[in-house]
Amino acid sequence: MATVETGPGRHPEWYAHATGDKFGKIADAPIGFGHMKRKEDARFIRGLGDYMDDVRLPGMLHGAILRSPYAHARINSIDTSAALAHPKVAAVIIAKDLETLGLAWMPTISYDTQAVLAGDKVRFHLQEVAFVIATDAYAAQDALQLIDVDYDVLPAIVNCRKALDPDAPLIRDDKVGQTDNLASPLWEAGDKANCDRVFAEADVVAKRTILDPRSHPCPMETCGMVADMNPATGQLNIYNGNQAPHAHRTVYAQVAGLPEQNIRILCNDIGGGFGNKVPVYPGYVCAIAGSIVAGAPVKWIEDRSENLASTGFARDYLMYSEMCSKGGKITGLRVDTIADHGAFDSTAQATKFPAGFFHIVTGSYDLQGAHCQVKAVYTNKAPGGVAYRCSFRITEAVYLVERMVDALAMEMNVDPVELRMRSFIRSDQFPYETQTGWVYDSGDYHKAMKLAMEIADYEGLRKEQQEKLARGEMMGIGIAFFTEGVGAGPRRHMDILGLAMNDGAELRVHPSGKAVVSLSAQTQGQGHETTFAQIVAEELGISPNEIMVRHGDTDKTPYGLGTYGSRSTPVSGGAVAVVSRKVRDKARQFAALMLETRAEDLAWEKGRWYVKGDPERGSTIESIAEYAYSASNLPEGLEGGLDANAVYDPPNLTYPFGAYIAVVDVDPGTGKVHMRRFIAVDDCGVRINPMVVEGQIHGGLVEGIGQALMEIISFDEQGNCLNASFMDYLLPTALECPEHGFELGETVTPCPHHPIGAKGVGESPCVGSPPAIANAVVDAMYHAKGVKHMDMPCFPARVWAAMNGREQPPQ
Amino acid sequence: MKLRLANPGHVIDINPIEPELNYIRQEGNEIRIGALTRHVNMLESDLLARTFPDIFREAEAVLADPVVRNRGTMGGSLCQSDPAEDLSGVVVALKGKAVLRGPGGAERVVEMDEFHIGPYMTAVGPTEMLIEVRFPIHPGFGGAHEKVERRAGDFAIVAASAALSIQGGTIQTAGVACSAVGPTTMHIKRAEEALVGKAPSEELFQQAGQMASADCSPNSDGRGPADYKRAVAGVLTQRALSRAAATALR
Amino acid sequence: MLVSISINGQVYSHDVEPRLLLVHFIREYAELHGTHWGCDTSNCGICIVLMDDPQSDQPPYPVKSCTMLAAMAQGYEITTVEGMAKPDGTLDPIQMGFHEMHALQCGFCTPGMMSTGRWLIERHPNPTQMTDHEIRDGISGNLCRCTGYDNIIKAIRWAAAYIEEHPESARTAR
Structure with missing residues (x-):
């Protein structure tokens, strides 16, 4: 049996169900943004998906x-x-x-x-x-x-520090001129002299050596x-x-x-990707x-x-970090990092950023100085360093800064929320340029943090923690406030292998007024067939059920760099909005002919052009489409048909953010961590489909639970991979998640430069949750036992070792 | 077999004789469980819950996952002889006896201490199969199973099974076993001897836990270092005994 | 060896290697691709199908089809995701629930997850009263990397409620 392309034509019987009364509930679909059930579900729930195997x-x-x-x-x-x-x-x-x-x-x-x-x-x-x-x-x-x-x-080298020893065996002797195990030259960001000055003037300095351990995106397919x-x-x-x-x-x-x-x-x-x-x-x-x-x-x-x-692992960053404060506020951060890239440097990044976007490491704070440097090394481990649900090392950066804020709060003896509130970039400071050169677009961090505290009943939790402590029980509350930079990226700054990080879109409105939009982005389960139809719907007023989203066939879709780094909505979504507006503008020319008026005398409301001052006189997009393909005479310069192409070059990244609070209980006898509650307030700008956004958040949070509590790719001294099956690489089950579900909240700070004000959300939960959970576990141990740090994953033996004052966690 | 670690010349599917070997029944002063009794049957058995509260239910509830429990059996658990397996600990604590049948229907009964002879090795001979496990019934029974695992469905980092019968304020019989802390399920006999004849108390259970810590012989592996497992064996043994006693006195 | 297995009411007979796994029989010989493969170590539950023992009065129960030889499935009635809907195309309530509650993203774990969910409802004396813990424990042998499980739990509840309101939608008479 030959495999044919995917799409509704292949299974007319189920597509009829998908769009008919029996199943699709067309009337429920909003003409534009809003809660809408997914179009792609129709084939998946019938077992009629078409995966590679x-x-x-x-x-x-x-x-x-x-x-x-x-x-x-x-x-x-x-x-x-x-x-x-x-x-x-x-x-x-x-x-x-x-x-x-x-x-x-x-x-x-x-x-x-x-x-x-x-x-x-x-x-x-x-x-x-x-x-x-x-x-x-x-x-x-x-x-x-x-x-x-x-x-x-x-002899094998599995320890990134030993890879730099002068007598370490040379791993890449295949490379002409390679004399050591450095995978790329030292890379720096930030003004070092200024940063050193800020540290010299500081009141309090916290130091930690933090390992973001090697993990794996591990899609189910x-x-x-x-x-x-x-x-x-x-x-x-x-x-x-x-x-x-x-x-x-x-x-x-x-x-x-x-x-x-x-x-x-x-x-x-595709049965999940997550960067893999x-x-x-x-x-x-x-x-x-x-x-x-x-x-x-x-x-x-x-x-x-x-x-x-x-295949592509993630993280494996060893970070020597210092954070300082003056006058009760965070003022500086410096970090020296060894990045373990394995035997071949196939880390995912934009060309000009050898450490990805790690230098967004200053996070959500208005700092006076920051400096980061990264050494990349070869080891005898699998190659990779992919962005696992992450915009090029932002997960590592957020993990570092959010662990360090908690560390500094400990040294200052101040509540970790209080220190964050004092040090946040204020909403009136946007657009805000960070010490390492990023220009954040928009945000209201205080508002999101306050909402999270309200949902969590933060004060109540702290009180409960004290009561439990008095009874010999261990409970921890962990905070993380992340700012991500996603949607790479502007072609003047970013490319991969010389290819600009832009995305294309092509939109064809057919004579019947139904449309096909072709994307360069590639869904792996994110729901593009629904949400991209909703973008066109919002812009043109055509029902999303009448818009087919085509992707995944290079012969039939425009060029673009794909889906990762939360790029889909910020870049490809921008392209779809822009191409829809092009079609709308072209429709205006036809409408002017139909209504026998000038194009500039027409105004748009969703789904139709009408004559300004005479709203009854108008043409719907459906009638315009019919006209565009009809045999009517067209003036010079206006081509028939209603379609357009666009390539979207984002002017900047978008900067979604969020306030996360994790609540854990730790068994003092066994070190077992119980994930009791998780509160996530996300601001991803305008939400196209809140149902899909929340689904993304749920999924990312569980991947964060996995990284924080159980997932690690580790090696023995001989370099054998110890986690090469689901017996030893543990993904969270439903039982490791908060029993009564995640507690979500939202604020909306639209992106000022994105056509629809959206910022992208796919990775936020996976970026923000690991530090929240790690902070919660350390918080529990700090209050009960004075423990100030442990590296993820916090599985029982490692927590127990940390509680009992062991220097090195067991692998 | 899937991972090509074993490549047997012949495989015999014994599922068709399930009707003969899937049972949980009382005969005289014994509970008898057929070797093809599924985990789900043991989890949901009222007879087991009534006779041995709540040791079977607690162990079965944390053994693998519900879908695996639909197919996995008593015989499979014991004959796999994985030292980290939960049900084996329960059988050791309850002083279960394995009934092996050989050619011509010859049967022999093996104590658990002789049944598990090493990791993945049992006393079952090449022409024998396990057909039944028999458990003595004691009045005033209480049992418990404690497990700490890296994640639901994983094999135990350490598990402890405790079985007590208490009458007249005195412990009459005691069974203590720990999983994943030795080459086979560890039978903590010294703790059992220390418990019998005494009045139940937290102090006594703590001592029993210390004996479990001392007498087990864990290895360091991906689930944790040996000293951790040794410590946890003590904690879980104490907790299991404490809850077993509470159940017995309920 | 000749193996005959009834899948979704149709008998498939093929001469196969004795070592053939049930999941591969379903995918390669019966050509039903809705059942996926995920791990080989009985951990992920991607390959779960429902198995009905005609000798038993129990409802069909989920099994991991990578952990059974095809030869062992003879005599049982297997239901895969393709057999969930009624012959006239009406969806099973669990399929409706997964769509209504956004309980799937990439769809790869969905057939196995729905099979387990269906069984949880069918075997529970009072399915609409299942606790969060009961459902979470029930699906703990099914891994999902996309959804974070919350919506899967809601979908199972949705289906339980639907079946209570529409008893005719239940697979077997209660």
Whole structure:
């Protein structure tokens, strides 16, 4: 059965249900912004989603990857003869086969190189060594066991500090001129001299060494690809759930030397991304090479262990931090960071920002001085450093500043909320330029913080904490106030691999007045098919149920850099608003003809142009659309049809913010943390669909609970990955979340420069919640035992160790 | 098998004989549980809740997750012989006896101390299967199961199972077992001996907890270092005994 | 070996390897792609399907189809997400509830999650009175990375209430 493109045409019977009385409840859909149930649900609740592993092509073969059992070893030889003799095996590919195709190494998103299959050495545990192609997936796995690789094991470096030792083994001896384990030059932001002066004048200084540990985005659907190279036409169709299909197409054209117009990427439904599906992985290149070699479509779907152990991890920032105050207010912050990028630097970032947006580290505070510097190192660990539900390292920055505010409040003996309230940037200071060079667009931080305290009954909680303490019970209250910078970004500042971080949109209104809008953004579950239809609806007055949102097919959508870094609404949403306005302007020209008046004499209300001063005389968008395609005579310069294109270049990032409060109970006997309550006040500007916004917040909060309490990718001394399955990489279940649900609040500070005033929300909850929870756990331990710091994840043994004064947490 | 750690030549599905081996019943002064009794059946059994309050229910409620409990069995739990498994601790604390049947219907009865001979190793011979577990009934019974885990559904970091029978203000029988702190489920015999014949008290249970701490032999691993597990074994043992006593005296 | 399994009322018979997992039988042989695969270690619940033992009076119960061999499913009636709606296309209340309450985002865990949710309602003596803890515990073998679970809990409640108001929508007579 050949797989065809996704869309309602494929399953007319269910689409009828989706839009008919039986199911869709058309009348409930707002013409524009507001609560609206999702259009995409129709196929998912029937099991008719179309994920990567659902793709079936005639003659399709199955790939599997042999991976290194060692973190660092020289490869002496690879014997594939037994695997090749397996009756179901079509081909076995190793590095030297890829060399002949020029595919042995591929560029990373950070201008480094990464081995597709290891040839000279393996540099991390479970690195890709060989690719087997067989007629079924079970047989491909069987054949892996028939490949014999002779290794000489080398010492592995898993500690980023040791990577910088002068006698540390050189990990990247493949790189000409590389003499140490630094992955990129030292990177700095902020005025160091000024910062030092602020510290010299400070009353109180707090110091902490903070590790934001390695975690993994871990979408429920793993990564994979079906590559289908047509040997006759040279057309390469790639079925692959990824967050940036257009950028991937360009990369494949560069890597494989294939003509870009012959490459078509089809992202149908994606089972979650969270940053994990931004990079190009070796398995993808293997699938493409496999299809070229085998002359047949090749499917490769990684298993859970491969996903956790080899694809883009997140965080792994070790931060030596100091924060100071004067006159009761926070005045300065400095931080020296070692970033562990693993064996290949494939960290996700914009070109001019080697440490991503980490230098937003001054957070929500009006500081007098700040300085941050980042050293990136190679280690024998899996490559990555992706932005896991994060705008390029902002999660690390927010974690750092919010932990440090609590640390400083402890040293000052002042309530952590009080210190924040004293030190916030005031609403009248926006637009506000930070000490590290960011220009925040808008905000009212005091208002959001007060609302969160009100929902939480903050004073009541503190009282309860004291009462519990008297009974020998441990309870903690944790605050985090985050400011994010999302929606990268302005083309004068930001690009990835030379590609401007803009997004395109194309809108076609059909003669019947129904529309198709095509996006360069790529949903992984965020609900684009609904919310982007709502943007068009808001701008043109067409029902969102009559607007089809098309994405995920590079042949049918305009160029753009995809969905990550909360870009969808700030950038792609901007493009959709702009393209809708272009169509509206064009509709005005037609309306003027229809109404026999001048365009400038017309006024717009949602869904129609009417004559100023005579509102009864007007033309609806539907009638205008019909007219635009009709055989009527048009004046010189006005083309028929009602459609437009736009590329949106955001003038600035958007800066959503929020006030979060976590309440935990800690078992003094076992160190077990119970997540009792979580209050989240978010300000993401204008909300297109509050239901979808709240869904995003819920999801991000649980990912924050995971990072704070249980998720870690750790390694033993030999460099073996210790968390390569769901037995040991723990995602929160419903039982680890507050029993009676999250408590949400909202304030709305519109973005002044965004066409619809929206700021983006996807990542906020995942950025703001880890420090809130970590602060709550430390707060509990501080009040009961005087403990001033612990690193995440706060799972029982580590909490117990911290409570009992241990220096190093157990891994 | 899925992870290719085991590659057996033959696999026999015993589910078709479930009707014969899924039962919880009283015979004389014993409760008998068939080897194919599902976790969900033990969780929801009124007979077990009445006879052994509330040790089965507490352990089963935290064993894996409800969907796994729909399929997993008493026999599977015991024969997997994972030292971190919850139900094995309950069976040890209750002094359960395993009934093994071999060729020709020959049966032998094995005490739990002899049943688990090491991690993932049992006394079940190559031609034998576990068919039933038998538990002595004691009047004045109270039991409890305490578990600390990294996350719901995970194997225990440490778990403690306690079973007491109390009559006339004196502990008549005692069972104490700890999971995940040794090569097999740890039977804390010294604590049991210290409890029998005494009046229940927090001080006594604290001493029993200290014995559990001292007598277990945990390893350091991803769930925690050995000294942590040793400490927690004591805390959980004390808590389990304390609640078991409260239930017995209820 | 020849394996015959009844899925959504239709019998699928195929000659398969004895080691074939039920999830792969459903996806590759019955070509029902609504059941997904997620972890191989029985942790995630993505692959959950409902299994009905014709010998038993219990309602169909959820099982992790990556943790059963296809051969073990013979003699049972399997219901996948494709078999949830009535033959005339009317959705099951749990499907309606998930849509109404925004209980899905990427949709990958949804078939398994709905199967477990359906079972929780069907087996509970008074489903509209289920506590938050009961529902959370009930779905603790199903991982979701998108929704944060709150809306899933609301969706299960929605479906329970719907079934109470529309008894004819219940799968089996109560």
